[in-house]
Amino acid sequence: xxxxxxxxxxxxxxxxxxxxxxxxxxxxxxxxxxxxxxxxxxxxxxxxxxxxxxxxxxxxxxxxxxxxxxxxxxxxxxxxxxxxxxxxxxxxxxxxxxxxxxxxxxxxxxxxxxxxxxxxxxxxxxxxxxxxxxxxxxxxxxxxxxxxxxxxxxxxxxxxxxxxxxxxxxxxxxxxxxxxxxxxxxxxxxxxxxxxxxxxxxxxxxxxxxxxxxxxxxxxxxxxxxxxxxxxxxxxxxxxxxxxxxxxxxxxxxxxxxxxxxxxxxxxxxxxxxxxxxxxxxxxxxxxxxxxxxxxxxxxxxxxxxxxxxxxxxxxxxxxxxxxxxxxxxxxxxxxxxxxxxxxxxxxxxxxxxxxxxxxxxxxxxxxxxxxxxxxxxxxxxxxxxxxxxxxxxxxxxxxxxxxxxxxxxxxxxxxxxxxxxxxxxxxxxxxxxxxxxxxxxxxxxxxxxxxxxxxxxxxxxxxxxxxxxxxxxxx
Amino acid sequence: xxxxxxxxxxxxxxxxxxxxxxxxxxxxxxxxxxxxxxxxxxxxxxxxxxxxxxxxxxxxxxxxxxxxxxxxxxxxxxxxxxxxxxxxxxxxxxxxxxxxxxxxxxxxxxxxxxxxxxxxxxxxxxxxxxxxxxxxxxxxxxxxxxxxxxxxxxxxxxxxxxxxxxxxxxxxxxxxxxxxxx
Numbered sequence: 001x002x003x004x005x006x007x008x009x010x011x012x013x014x015x016x017x018x019x020x021x022x023x024x025x026x027x028x029x030x031x032x033x034x035x036x037x038x039x040x041x042x043x044x045x046x047x048x049x050x051x052x053x054x055x056x057x058x059x060x061x062x063x064x065x066x067x068x069x070x071x072x073x074x075x076x077x078x079x080x081x082x083x084x085x086x087x088x089x090x091x092x093x094x095x096x097x098x099x100x101x102x103x104x105x106x107x108x109x110x111x112x113x114x115x116x117x118x119x120x121x122x123x124x125x126x127x128x129x130x131x132x133x134x135x136x137x138x139x140x141x142x143x144x145x146x147x148x149x150x151x152x153x154x155x156x157x158x159x160x161x162x163x164x165x166x167x168x169x170x171x172x173x174x175x176x177x178x179x180x181x182x183x184x185x186x187x188x189x190x191x192x193x194x195x196x197x198x199x200x201x202x203x204x205x206x207x208x209x210x211x212x213x214x215x216x217x218x219x220x221x222x223x224x225x226x227x228x229x230x231x232x233x234x235x236x237x238x239x240x241x242x243x244x245x246x247x248x249x250x251x252x253x254x255x256x257x258x259x260x261x262x263x264x265x266x267x268x269x270x271x272x273x274x275x276x277x278x279x280x281x282x283x284x285x286x287x288x289x290x291x292x293x294x295x296x297x298x299x300x301x302x303x304x305x306x307x308x309x310x311x312x313x314x315x316x317x318x319x320x321x322x323x324x325x326x327x328x329x330x331x332x333x334x335x336x337x338x339x340x341x342x343x344x345x346x347x348x349x350x351x352x353x354x355x356x357x358x359x360x361x362x363x364x365x366x367x368x369x370x371x372x373x374x375x376x377x378x379x380x381x382x383x384x385x386x387x388x389x390x391x392x393x394x395x396x397x398x399x400x401x402x403x404x405x406x407x408x409x410x411x412x413x414x415x416x417x418x419x420x421x422x423x424x425x426x427x428x429x430x431x432x433x434x435x436x437x438x439x440x441x442x443x444x445x446x447x448x449x450x451x452x453x454x455x456x457x458x459x460x461x462x463x464x465x466x467x468x469x470x471x472x473x474x475x476x
Numbered sequence: 477x478x479x480x481x482x483x484x485x486x487x488x489x490x491x492x493x494x495x496x497x498x499x500x501x502x503x504x505x506x507x508x509x510x511x512x513x514x515x516x517x518x519x520x521x522x523x524x525x526x527x528x529x530x531x532x533x534x535x536x537x538x539x540x541x542x543x544x545x546x547x548x549x550x551x552x553x554x555x556x557x558x559x560x561x562x563x564x565x566x567x568x569x570x571x572x573x574x575x576x577x578x579x580x581x582x583x584x585x586x587x588x589x590x591x592x593x594x595x596x597x598x599x600x601x602x603x604x605x606x607x608x609x610x611x612x613x614x615x616x617x618x619x620x621x622x623x624x625x626x627x628x629x630x631x632x633x634x635x636x637x638x639x640x641x642x643x644x645x646x647x648x649x650x651x652x653x654x655x656x657x658x
């Protein structure tokens with residue numbers, strides 16, 4: 001340090017002393033120390049890496065996300081001399097890891113390939129990063145869970161044969177009625193700030209007993225939630241973390257963290273889980289990047305039948321009605337997104353819109369029985385009203401309809417998932433773009449309010465947009 | 477009976493003395509003899525009859541509080557000795573007895589009452605199975621949901637296969653038609 005101070009005292013002689021002169025002439029202490037430390041760090045990193053590595057790769061590795069040295073102090077990165085494919089399994093995992101039965105064996109043993117050692121069989125799978133059991137902890141309600149479906153499909157594509165379990169809130173869990181890729185769905189609200197201790201430990205035990213390979217969480221994790229994920233003893237623990245100081249300490253307990261731009265993940269709209277999808281689908285050795293599939297839902301026969309009786313009782317015929325969803329109510333079953341709070345219209349506005357519908361029966365979906373009176377009062381006694389609270393039934397209703405007119409609720413996403421034409425009413429244009437990207441491909445007409453408030457929506461524009469339903473009917 | 481002389485002696489035995497006696501039952505007589513009025517008395521009475529016997533009297537019921545000894549003396553007959561004693565339970569002992577009584581009653585009501593409770597044979601209790609111990613919880617709801625999803629998966633798979641098969645059939649038919657045309 002004494003030498004450095006000497007250097008600073010006469011800055012003119014500085015450049016001649018340094019072996020690699022800085023481009024900017026240094027005039028103060030901070031500059032000198034900065035350059036010095038840079039120089040030192042790059043020097044040490046060069047000595048640590050192999051001489052065969054070029055400096056460009058070094059910069060690339062620096063550009064990558066910084067690894068947390070606390071997680072594994074002996075992790076020096078990938079071994080460049082490692083051979084995959086021959087010694088260790090490469091590519092995607094097999095759907096069923098069980099070796100085939102040996103028909104010649106009288107004891108019913110399996111047909112192990114040559115060199116197969118049961119004791120270390122799982123080691124190769126760890127090197128390859130196999131995921132056999134995966135748990136997704138999903139924060140939020142129906143909308144957020146519905147938008148997580150592509151991620152689940154992505155997991156299934158990337159890790160064939162993976163068993164996916166879900167931990168979601170009471171409301172969110174109902175969504176998995178429509179997902180064939182999920183094995184268990186448990187109700188546990190990760191957003192609960194003060195969970196019941198018994199419930200917390202019970203759920204921890206349940207998760208612990210399932211021996212997960214990977215745990216994903218879409219709740220913004222602080223130390224507490226990270227500890228919860230850590231205690232499930234899963235191998236890979238991925239989670240969103242707070243973008244602020246609340247994330248302190250969470251990174252130590254997680255293998256991968258995603259930092260959203262805002263505190264509300266739902267602000268991202270349809271692509272709210274983009275960071276996570278990006279990481280999950282990343283190219284890995286010989287596996288190319290896995291694309292994120294579109295949102296798809298599947299409907300069981302039982303739900304379809306149940307819903308059919310419902311709308312038949314309400315006086316609608318299959319394929320000849322239009323679903324109206326998004327009536328203002330204080331019910332829990334509104335299926336709004338957390339990223340868009342201004343997304344419900346009072347029944348008076350809906351009545352105006354429904355008045356414009358000519359060739360179809362408008363079917364009003366009420367989230368609570370107490371809304372039935374209001375609807376009957378405003379629209380008329382002969383209005384078709386269907387009481388639906390679960391997303392599965394809503395999807396079945398939309399599936400049998402000619403189209404959907406809805407505000408920004410799960411109904412719009414469900415219509416897109418079932419390829420039904422839809423008219424989406426948004427409070428602003430940005431919200432519309434975020435929640436329904438590529439609207440034209442999805443046969444969705446986005447109508448946004450000019451004033452930024454949903455109540456000022458232009459009813460005429462909606463009636464003009466209704467031509468899409470007629471066109472689709474003509475095509476059918 | 478009129479000639480009977482009834483000597484009535486009330487004996488109060490102090491607790492302290494008894495305890496000392498019980499503490500060293502093996503110690504020999506002289507000390508013991510003077511220690512308790514009761515034993516001196518009864519010893520004196522009995523001394524005339526069985527001198528051969530051990531002077532040390534072993535009390536069968538250790539701490540049996542003796543209230544009175546009744547001596548009936550009749551002519552030409554042996555003395556008749558009647559001892560009267562009374563059991564005093566201490567407050568603690570009474571409390572213990574009653575608390576055991578209450579506990580047994582409550583447990584008995586619950587246990588024997590539940591043996592005939594139709595609830596435990598009803599569908600709500602036995603419906604999901606179980607062995608009646610109460611140490612079982614079957615998460616039937618979750619299993620049902622998981623099975624429903626599996627069924628959904630199979631349905632979709634069958635649909636996909638049917639679509640593919642239908643496409644193949646169409647192709648085949650198209651091929652046949654072409655052959656016919658040729």
